[in-house]
C-alpha cells in the first residue's frame with residue numbers, strides 16, 4: 001500500500017477577516033501556507049479559522065513560536081499557536097475505512113472495493129455516490145433505509161417514488177426489499193440532473209434498470225410523476241422547508257393504504273411537519289430519530 005510522506009505544521013488561530021493579512025505576513029514560509037475553517041467550539045464566535053504553515057521536516061519550534069507570536073502581535077490578536085506532526089499515512093486504506101460498508105436493516109451498502117463482502121441474507125447495494133448525496137452514512141438516509149426495510153417486510157409496495165433520490169440509494173433499497181421481488185415500478189426523481197445521472201449509473205451497476213426509472217423533476221405535481229402514480233410508497237429525504245412546501249403534492253401521490261416516509265428534518269422541525277401533513281389526510285405511523293435527525297412514516301387510510 002502506498003504511504004504518503006510525513007509532514008509537520010505550525011498553525012495560528014485567526015479571525016476570518018484577518019486570514020489574507022496573516023497569509024501575506026507568512027509569505028512563502030515552509031513548503032506551503034494555507035488556511036482552513038475550524039468548527040466553532042460551543043458558542044465561541046472567534047477565532048474560527050486557522051492559518052497553517054506546512055513543512056516536510058520538523059520546524060525549529062522556538063524560532064516558529066517567535067515568528068507566529070510576531071504575526072499575532074502584528075494583527076493584534078492572541079497568539080494561539082499549535083505544532084502538529086502529520087505521520088505518514090496509508091491513504092488507500094484510510095479512504096477505504098471512511099467508505100466502509102454500512103448495514104441499515106437488511107441493506108448492506110458497499111463500494112466497488114468491497115464487492116464480494118455482502119453477508120449472506122443481506123440485500124447488497126453497490127454505490128458509487130459520485131457527486132450526489134447518498135452514501136448511506138447520513139442519519140436521515142439511514143432512517144429512511146430502516147423505514148423502507150420495515151415497511152417492505154409487512155407490505156409489498158408495487159409502485160414506489162423516491163423524491164430527491166441523490167445517489168438512488170433509497171429507490172434501489174425499495175426495489176430490492178419487499179416480499180420476494182421488492183417494488184416493481186420505482187421512479188427516482190431529483191432536481192439535480194447530476195444526481196439523476198449518478199442514479200442511472202448506480203441502477204445499472206445493481207442490475208435494476210428494468211425496475212427503476214430516473215428523471216429530473218422538482219415538483220410533486222410534475223405530470224410524469226402524476227402519470228406513474230399513485231404510489232404504495234413515497235419517500236422524500238429532502239429538508240423541512242421544501243417538505244412543507246410539497247405537502248399537498250406529495251400527499252396526493254400516496255395511494256390508499258400506502259405510506260409516505262419523510263426525512264431530512266431536525267428534531268425541532270418534527271412538530272411542524274407532522275401538523276402540516278396531517279392537514280393532507282395522512283396520519284403519523286412511526287418516528288425514527290437518529291443523531292438529531294428524524295424520519296417520519298405517515299400512512300393513508302385504505
Ligand SMILES: C[S@@+](CC[C@H](N)C(=O)[O-])C[C@H]1O[C@@H](n2cnc3c(N)ncnc32)[C@H](O)[C@@H]1O
Pocket residue numbers: 132133134135136138140141144163164165166167168169170189190191192195217218219237238242264
Ligand atoms: C438529502 S439528499 C437525499 C439523497 C438520498 N435520497 C438519500 O436519502 O441519501 C436530498 C436530495 O434531494 C434533492 N432535492 C432537493 N430539492 C428537491 C426538489 N424540490 N425536488 C427533487 N429533488 C430535490 C437534492 O438534489 C438531493 O439530491
